[in-house]
Structures are given as C-alpha cells and as structure tokens.
Amino acid sequence: MKISFVGTGPCTPEPGKEVASFLVDGRILVDTGWCNVLKMLEQGLNPLNIEYLIFTHMHHDHYLGLPQLLFYLACRKILGVYKPPRPLTIIGPSKQLRKIVATSQALLQIRRYPELAIALQIVSLKPGATFKGAGFVLETMAAKHSSGGKLREEALTCKYTDTALAKSFVFTGDTSFHPPIAAFAKNTPLLIHDACHTSPGDAAVVAKSARAGKLYLIHGSNRVRSLKAARKVFKNSFWAEDGKRVEF
Numbered sequence: 310m311k312i313s314f315v316g317t318g319p320c321t322p323e324p325g326k327e328v329a330s331f332l333v334d335g336r337i338l339v340d341t342g343w344c345n346v347l348k349m350l351e352q353g354l355n356p357l358n359i360e361y362l363i364f365t366h367m368h369h370d371h372y373l374g375l376p377q378l379l380f381y382l383a384c385r386k387i388l389g390v391y392k393p394p395r396p397l398t399i400i401g402p403s404k405q406l407r408k409i410v411a412t413s414q415a416l417l418q419i420r421r422y423p424e425l426a427i428a429l430q431i432v433s434l435k436p437g438a439t440f441k442g443a444g445f446v447l448e449t450m451a452a453k454h455s456s457g458g459k460l461r462e463e464a465l466t467c468k469y470t471d472t473a474l475a476k477s478f479v480f481t482g483d484t485s486f487h488p489p490i491a492a493f494a495k496n497t498p499l500l501i502h503d504a505c506h507t508s509p510g511d512a513a514v515v516a517k518s519a520r521a522g523k524l525y526l527i528h529g530s531n532r533v534r535s536l537k538a539a540r541k542v543f544k545n546s547f548w549a550e551d552g553k554r555v556e557f
C-alpha cells in the first residue's frame with residue numbers, strides 16, 4: 310500500500326505546506342485541504358484517478374478544497390478525459406456532509422452551468438459505522454474533537470483495510486489525546502496521528518500502546534516540528550512531509 314502525503318500542515322497553509330490530506334494508493338483521497346488539486350498536480354499525482362473521497366470531519370481546513378476538486382473533474386469531463394467507471398463516492402460524518410457537498414455545488418453554480426455536474430454518491434457515516442468500497446473496508450470510531458467554540462464535532466478516526474492484501478492502517482483525523490484509539494489501532498503497521506490537537510508526545514503514547522509499526526505525525530506547524538518528545542516514547546515516530554510517499 311502506498312500513502313502519498315499531499316499536505317501535512319496546520320489549519321491554514323504555510324509556505325510550501327498544504328493543509329493535512331493524503332492519497333491512498335492513488336485513488337482514495339482523505340480530506341481536501343485548501344488547494345489539493347494544485348498540490349497533487351505539482352507532486353505528480355493525478356486527481357482524475359480519485360474514486361473515493363473520505364472526509365474525517367467537516368471543519369473548513371479539511372473541505373475547502375472540495376469545490377476546486379469538483380470543478381477540476383468537471384472541466385476534464387467536458388474535455389472528455391474524465392470518464393470514471395462509477396460515481397465519485399464522497400464519504401463523511403453524517404450531520405454536515407450533504408450540506409457541504411450541496412454548498413460546494415451551489416458555489417460552482419451547477420444550476421446555471423449544468424455541464425459542471427459530475428456523478429456523485431454521498432455516503433454518510435456515523436462514528437462506529439463501517440463502509441465497504443471496491444477493494445477496501447473502512448471501519449470508524451469517534452475521534453475526540455471540538456471546534457474553537459468548544460462545539461463537539463462529529464469526527465471519524467478510521468481503519469482502512471485493503472481487502473486483497475489484508476493490510477490495514479489507521480488515521481485519526483483531528484483528535485485530542487484519546488487513549489481508546491490505541492485499542493482501535495492495535496498492531497497497525499502505520500498510524501497517522503493528528504499533531505495539531507494532540508501533542509507529538511501524546512500521539513506517541515497512543516502509538517506505543519497500540520504496538521504500531523510506525524507513527525506519522527500530521528497536521529503540524531513548522532514551528533512545532535520536533536520529534537524529541539515523540540521518540541522518547543515511541544522511537545518509530547516521524548513527521549509526515551508534503552509530497553512524501555510511504556509504502557508498507
């Protein structure tokens with residue numbers, strides 16, 4: 310399996326750093342960052358290969374790239390080069406997903422420009438639910454995440470399993486330190502953990518307790534990038550970097 314880190318930064322972009330998002334095996338995008346399409350193209354990744362889009366939660370830094378992605382795919386559809394075998398499946402937490410997708414379509418003025426419509430399948434998942442896609446299974450649990458106003462956010466921590474390879478990895482999405490993630494991620498070869506709402510040291514505690522193979526910290530500012538605290542607890546700790554690819 311191959312993970313391509315499209316963006317790894319905090320909630321607003323920094324020079325050379327897009328907001329956290331990544332691509333699984335070139336066809337499953339997790340969150341859209343701010344300007345994901347541009348970043349993918351710069352990194353030699355093809356947005357036309359995206360078959361599934363998974364939103365960990367519906368905070369702005371994780372979905373602002375959606376209208377641009379839909380516009381890009383629509384433009385390539387009009388040119389006849391985007392011919393997906395099935396509708397683009399957009400998966401996310403149940404409460405806000407449909408609203409955000411509908412708002413993105415409204416922003417593209419789909420009613421005035423119906424040629425910009427592309428086929429979509431929307432799958433709302435409550436934390437704890439499981440989704441079966443083509444070649445993979447996605448299991449979820451509730452992350453522990455609040456917005457600035459202390460509003461509890463419906464946010465997914467996910468275990469992705471490639472059914473042909475029988476290989477899994479876990480990504481937390483945005484979460485505060487949440488020890489139950491360790492049981493969910495037990496023996497995972499790869500844990501991608503938020504380092505914006507959890508300190509690197511605490512993320513390492515989760516990785517150690519899960520007996521993970523490697524910990525990749527994501528969603529961190531250039532200012533806080535130190536591995537010292539994490540490696541003290543769990544030596545196979547790394548920062549994800551924009552454009553980095555990890556195979557396992």
Ligand SMILES: [Zn+2]
Pocket residue numbers: 320368370371483505528
């Ligand atoms: Zn975030």
Ligand SMILES: [Zn+2]
Pocket residue numbers: 366368454483
């Ligand atoms: Zn968030």
